[in-house]
Amino acid sequence: KAGVTQTPRYLIKTRGQQVTLSCSPISGHRSVSWYQQTPGQGLQFLFEYFSETQRNKGNFPGRFSGRQFSNSRSEMNVSTLELGDSALYLCASSLVPQPGIGEEKLFFGSGTQLSVL
Amino acid sequence: DQQVKQNSPSLSVQEGRISILNCDYTNSMFDYFLWYKKYPAEGPTFLISISSIKDKNEDGRFTVFLNKSAKHLSLHIVPSQPGDSAVYFCAASVGGGADGLTFGKGTHLIIQP
Numbered sequence: 001k002a003g004v005t006q007t008p009r010y011l012i013k014t015r016g017q018q019v020t021l022s023c024s025p026i027s028g029h030r031s032v033s034w035y036q037q038t039p040g041q042g043l044q045f046l047f048e049y050f051s052e053t054q055r056n057k058g059n060f061p062g063r064f065s066g067r068q069f070s071n072s073r074s075e076m077n078v079s080t081l082e083l084g085d086s087a088l089y090l091c092a093s094s095l096v097p098q099p100g101i102g103e104e105k106l107f108f109g110s111g112t113q114l115s116v117l
Numbered sequence: 118d119q120q121v122k123q124n125s126p127s128l129s130v131q132e133g134r135i136s137i138l139n140c141d142y143t144n145s146m147f148d149y150f151l152w153y154k155k156y157p158a159e160g161p162t163f164l165i166s167i168s169s170i171k172d173k174n175e176d177g178r179f180t181v182f183l184n185k186s187a188k189h190l191s192l193h194i195v196p197s198q199p200g201d202s203a204v205y206f207c208a209a210s211v212g213g214g215a216d217g218l219t220f221g222k223g224t225h226l227i228i229q230p
Contacts, residue, residue, distance in 0.1 A: 004160065033217060043161070043206060045217030056217055090160050105151070106218070108160030 002027065004109035006091050012115045018079040021112045025072050025093030032074040033106065034066060037088040046089075049074055078114075086116045120144045121209050123221035131229050136194040138224050140207030143188065147209040151218065152181060152192050155204045164205075165192070194226075202228045 005024040013019050025032050034046040045058035049068035066076040072093075078085055092106040122141045130136045140150075148169040153161035167174040167181045167190070174181050180193045194201055207221040 035217075035220075040222075042222035043208075043218075043220035045219070048217060058217055092160070105163040105166070108153075108162065110158060110160050 004091055004093050004107055006089075006109035006112050008112060009110070010113045010115075012117060013081050014117050015081055015083060017081050018077065019081060019114060021076045021078075021089055021091075021114075023074045023076070023091030023093075023109060025074070025091075026107055029093035029095055029107070030072050031094045031096060032068055032072065033092045033094075034074070034076050035090045035092065035108075036060075037090055037111070038086075043090070046076070081116045083116050086114060088113050119221075120147075121207055121219050121221040123205075123207055123224045125224050126222070127225040127227065129227045129229055130197050132199060133196045136192075136197045136201065136226055136228070138192040138194075138205050138207075138226065140190045140192075140221055141188060142190075142209055144209070144211070144219070145188070146211045147219075148212065149210045150181070150183060150190050151208045151210075152179075153206045153208060153220075155206060155223070161206055197226075197228045199228050199230065202226060 007022045031050045033048040035043045037043045046060055047057045047066050048055045052068045063079045068074045088111045090108050090111045092108045094106050120143050151166040152164040154164045155161040165176050165179045165181050167183050172183050183190045204223040204225050206223045208218040210218050
C-alpha cells in the first residue's frame with residue numbers, strides 16, 4: 001500500500017510569490033491534515049479536510065488556505081510568501097477525521113521543504 | 118504559549134542502555150497523548166500512544182508513562198538500539214483531536230555505539 005505522497009519535495013520561492021503544495025493520501029483515507037514544521041516552533045497544525053470540507057483550522061493567517069478534491073487529494077496554498085514561511089510542510093492522512101483514542105492514527109508524508117528567499 | 122514542551126533538544130545514550138524522553142504539558146483538557154519518531158528527510162511515524170485513563174502503555178521495547186497530576190509523560194526505550202537514533206515528538210489532543218494534534222518541538226535522541 002503506497003504511503004502519503006507529497007509533491008514537490010523541495011521548493012524555492014521569493015517573497016511575495018504564492019505557492020501550491022500537493023498531497024495524495026493513502027488509498028482509502030478520506031481525512032487529510034497539514035502541519036508546518038520549523039526549528040523554532042516544532043510541528044504546528046494548519047488545517048484538516050474530510051470529504052472535501054475543512055473541518056478544523058489552526059492559528060495561521062488567511063494567507064494559508066487549502067482544499068480537498070473528491071478523490072481525497074489535497075492542495076495547500078500560501079499567498080504573498082514571507083521569509084518566515086520557510087518550513088517543512090507535512091501532510092498526514094487517516095481513515096477517519098480527527099483520529100483519536102483507539103482509532104486510526106495519522107500517517108505522514110515526507111513533506112515539502114519550502115525555502116522563501 | 119507552548120502547551121506541549123520537550124525541554125531537552127537532544128539526548129545521548131549508550132547502546133543497550135535505557136533512553137528516557139520527557140514531555141510536559143499545560144492544557145489539562147488533553148486526554149490523549151502520542152509519540153512520533155522522525156528520521157531526516159522522512160515524515161514522522163507513529164510510535165506509541167496513551168489515553169488519559171491509563172498511566173502506562175507498553176509496546177515491545179517502548180513504554181510510555183503518564184503522570185496526570187504532574188502533567189508529565191515520558192517515553193522509555195529499553196534497550197536502546199542504533200536505529201532508535203531519531204527525533205522524537207510528543208503530541209497531545211483534546212477529545213480525539215478535534216483541534217488537530219499539538220506537538221512539542223522534539224528531542225533528538227542519539228544512540229552511541
